[in-house]
Amino acid sequence: MADQIDAMDRKILGELQQDASQSLDEIARKVGSSKTPVWNRIRKMREAGVIGQQTVILDPESLGLEACFFVLVRTNAHEANWQEKFLQVLKRRPEVLEAHRLAGEIDYILKVRVRNAKAYDDFYQALIKEVAIYNVTALLSMEEIKSTTMLPL
């Protein structure tokens, strides 16, 4: 599917990314097509997994989630078993919004959203209780300059 995505598909994806609540007619008009072909393209891209979850972006501050940390994790236990357990903890914990395994000195980076510093510490304590970690550096976000889910098309 990947390379079958043409210019029209990309225009449609752009519209959907920007506002998924728009009607098909509106999208069709904007991309210079009509309802049926646009609908067929969307359906195909959904089936192919190009289009995933439809969601709403919530305001963290309104929900009392006022602290955001980026956590740099170094480990010395590279056994499959350790990694398995570490991954499970990350996936289970809802405050972990992102987790990546990295190339280089730092092994993992996490993005963690919590109420406050105390809540972060609770998370941290729970984490190191479950799995051994060699070194952790927490970077506290002072200001969210930009945050988007919109991929460049």
Added chain:
Amino acid sequence: MADQIDAMDRKILGELQQDASQSLDEIARKVGSSKTPVWNRIRKMREAGVIGQQTVILDPESLGLEACFFVLVRTNAHEANWQEKFLQVLKRRPEVLEAHRLAGEIDYILKVRVRNAKAYDDFYQALIKEVAIYNVTALLSMEEIKSTTMLPL
């Protein structure tokens, strides 16, 4: 609004986060209410900015965006003017999905999605051409373990 969000609101937000394409009837049934009150709550939360953009999550790989970098930026120019310009560049560049100003030694962290390493270098060269940066560390993601927009409620 922040503290006026009750348990019912949170249930509704949870459903919307998980699948914004669900019908009002379906959400109402799940949270144990009916159409009208649910709709009124959603409308209020939209107006209050608790609920933001409605969007679809696209698969980066399918779109050929196979590289993801976390970029740690240190600067020595803390003048308002410099920051202004730096922020403008970040906001303008679509490959920058996230940008946070940090507390501590590292001044900024960016999350950048691009086609490949070459495309990252293009971004990097363009960035340092526009603003002076003291030190940059790029962390390359090898594996996206978790990536969600769903906030813990």
Added chain:
DNA sequence: TATGAAAACAAAGTCTC
């Protein structure tokens, strides 16, 4: 034969009471 326009039906959103 494949593609898009258009119509028809079902379902959901929106608003009033």
Added chain:
DNA sequence: GAGACTTTGTTTTCATA
């Protein structure tokens, strides 16, 4: 919270190139 009205999603049909 029930119901009316309107708009939209979804499917089918039809025309056209």
